[in-house]
Amino acid sequence: MPGRAIPEARFYSLADDGAVRCSLCHHQCLVTPGHVGVCKVRRNEGGRLVLPFYGRASAISIDPIEKKPLYHFMPGSSTFSVGYVGCNLRCPFCQNFGISQSTDALTEAVDPAGLAHAAVRAGCPSIAHTYSEPLVHAEFVVESLMAARSAGLRTVLVTNGCARMEAATEVLSLCDAVNVDVKCWSGSFYRDELGGDLPTVKAFVELAFRLGTHVEATTLVIPGKNDDDGQIDGIAAFLASLSADIPLHLSAYRPMYRYTVAPTPQSTIERMSVVARRHLRYVYPGNLGSQAVQTACHSCGAALVVRRGYGIDLAGLNGDNCAACGAKSPIIVA
Ligand code: SF4
Ligand code: SF4
Numbered sequence: 001m002p003g004r005a006i007p008e009a010r011f012y013s014l015a016d017d018g019a020v021r022c023s024l025c026h027h028q029c030l031v032t033p034g035h036v037g038v039c040k041v042r043r044n045e046g047g048r049l050v051l052p053f054y055g056r057a058s059a060i061s062i063d064p065i066e067k068k069p070l071y072h073f074m075p076g077s078s079t080f081s082v083g084y085v086g087c088n089l090r091c092p093f094c095q096n097f098g099i100s101q102s103t104d105a106l107t108e109a110v111d112p113a114g115l116a117h118a119a120v121r122a123g124c125p126s127i128a129h130t131y132s133e134p135l136v137h138a139e140f141v142v143e144s145l146m147a148a149r150s151a152g153l154r155t156v157l158v159t160n161g162c163a164r165m166e167a168a169t170e171v172l173s174l175c176d177a178v179n180v181d182v183k184c185w186s187g188s189f190y191r192d193e194l195g196g197d198l199p200t201v202k203a204f205v206e207l208a209f210r211l212g213t214h215v216e217a218t219t220l221v222i223p224g225k226n227d228d229d230g231q232i233d234g235i236a237a238f239l240a241s242l243s244a245d246i247p248l249h250l251s252a253y254r255p256m257y258r259y260t261v262a263p264t265p266q267s268t269i270e271r272m273s274v275v276a277r278r279h280l281r282y283v284y285p286g287n288l289g290s291q292a293v294q295t296a297c298h299s300c301g302a303a304l305v306v307r308r309g310y311g312i313d314l315a316g317l318n319g320d321n322c323a324a325c326g327a328k329s330p331i332i333v334a
Pocket of ligand 2: 087088089090091093094095096097098131132133160
């Protein structure tokens with residue numbers, strides 16, 4: 001960005017010898033002059049933490065909201081989706097590794113009001129920050145969320161949930177819906193294999209729930225890594241301790257990036273769904289091809305929403321109530 005001052009970060013403090021301490025996520029990187037933090041997008045320039053990728057989008061697309069995945073939030077709608085570069089984790093199975101693990105991807109300049117107006121022009125009722133890890137761009141995301149709300153849009157975040165309370169509170173306070181990856185229930189796998197932090201993710205999910213944001217969670221099930229019953233039991237019991245109505249998406253893994261483990265069999269997802277349903281009412285398989293996935297009314301069992309791929313049948317809903325028995329559904333329609 002020649003000729004333009006690079007915006008200064010928030011969420012950091014000064015340290016010795018020109019270094020700075022970033023406090024945005026669990027890494028709390030000590031960044032020395034001329035260097036970047038683990039996420040690669042927050043740099044120490046002359047003793048200040050700056051944001052060289054502020055307002056740089058790596059991907060803009062109009063997606064079905066179900067792709068995020070969000071199944072209980074505005075089903076059948078499209079969401080204006082924006083991605084960035086960089087991530088504070090290093091998942092060896094990352095489906096977006098080209099933009100999450102490198103900052104070399106092509107990006108275009110965007111601004112918060114411009115994104116909101118583009119979403120409105122495209123007829124999308126919501127805007128989603130997604131694809132790589134939006135939270136490492138918290139400053140820009142906060143401004144974009146505010147602009148989106150001013151434009152009458154609903155706001156969505158898709159995230160690994162690895163942000164500390166200060167930044168997380170700012171972002172989540174402006175989000176209508178969030179999908180958080182809860183990748184496993186092993187602190188050591190989170191830390192050693194992914195570079196993440198399970199307590200931070202748990203605190204993030206709890207905060208989102210407490211703030212009244214609509215919460216859904218996703219676990220990518222990887223054979224031999226996180227597919228034992230204890231893992232999913234821990235995740236589901238934790239979510240249910242907040243609400244048994246939090247939807248959990250159990251997605252089948254496919255070989256990607258550094259992992260060559262065989263794909264997750266359907267039988268594994270089915271077995272883990274049984275375990276998760278001991279705690280949660282709404283457990284959804286993902287990445288299993290074209291099989292129909294439905295949400296049933298908890299009161300009478302009628303189908304409220306039926307999804308075939310991204311084809312969405314809402315005939316079972318009357319507003320946000322069950323069309324058959326009139327019970328309040330768990331679905332946020334608008
Ligand atoms: S956001 Fe980036 S620079 Fe800040 S602590 Fe996390 S990884 Fe480090
Ligand atoms: S947290 Fe998400 S974007 Fe980041 S490396 Fe893991 S899978 Fe990729």
